[in-house]
Amino acid sequence: MEAADTGGIIALPGVQDLLLSMDGLAWAIVTSMDRGQFQARTAAAGIPLPEVVVTAEDVTEGKPDPSGYLLAASRLGVDPAACVVVEDAPAGIAAGHAAGATVLAVATSHAASALTAADLVVPDLTAVRAERGALRVRSST
Template identity: 70%
Template sequence: MVTLPCAAVLFDVDGTLVDSTPLVERAARVWAVEYGLDADEFLSGAHGRRTSDRVADFLPAGQVAAATARLDALEAERTDGITALPGVLALLTSLNGMPWALVTSMDKEQLRVRTGVAGVPLPPVVVTAEDVARGKPDPSGYLLAAGRLGVDPSACLVIEDAPAGIAAGRAAGATVLAVATSHDRAELTGAHAIVPDLTHVAGAPGGLRLTR
């Protein structure tokens, strides 16, 4: 067993706490056809990033807002397939008063719906896509969350599942723990530690305990 010391935990959401992959992929495939894009290419780099940032990789600036709104609308049409990932609720319970926050590339309404369906509680500090000018891999979201908690970023533990989020956590100066729930371990080597999922993580005095 290994303990990662921290004074607060900053969680990514989609792919870390909540799995909405079937919904996201289904909507993206419909959307890509409408815009004449390759869905697999779009999806290959979409996870962990704000929708608008990924859309901007493919469409002219003047089309990004409308195209993003269309993709968001397609995702909002259904909620089937959204679940809490293994170990999530047990880990949150085990924090025993340690401050924690959510830092997500989703917007506020997506976060509300998906966490609600999955049964994941919302903490007092939540940073969503609307709260930052630049999304992951920029560290703005994690820096903002640490500031709102009143904890130095270097004393925070970021938990992420995607390379963009890992890069954001590292750039913020935090320790980063990766969960291999959406990407191969080989893509997560930027993290300080990697676990298969959150069933291998629990709260401990002064940090989080990792188990094999």
């Protein structure tokens, strides 16, 4: 039923621009959603999809367990320590750190005060771009 309910589903601020700026950077999506719900919601939001997607069906333990991020890094052929995890929840932040990645939190579903375990917290992805093989975060100051 959740997969069929796509009313009001939109891409959050900055997501489209960031994903369109990836230009050759390896990236993946790791989600706690099942594949059907994921496909319906990303289609409704117009989100471009990477080659590597890890859903709830691909792992035995959900976040904060790091297995989703470790699987994504393995499928991408990259060291998790070279990855940046973009997360919006404390369990995902814990999973990203447990995988050995740098974690960028977006305060879109939780208050910034609940995301302080991340390496950096931003209000949304409007200040984040992929440039010359790296993610760049524009300072708000």
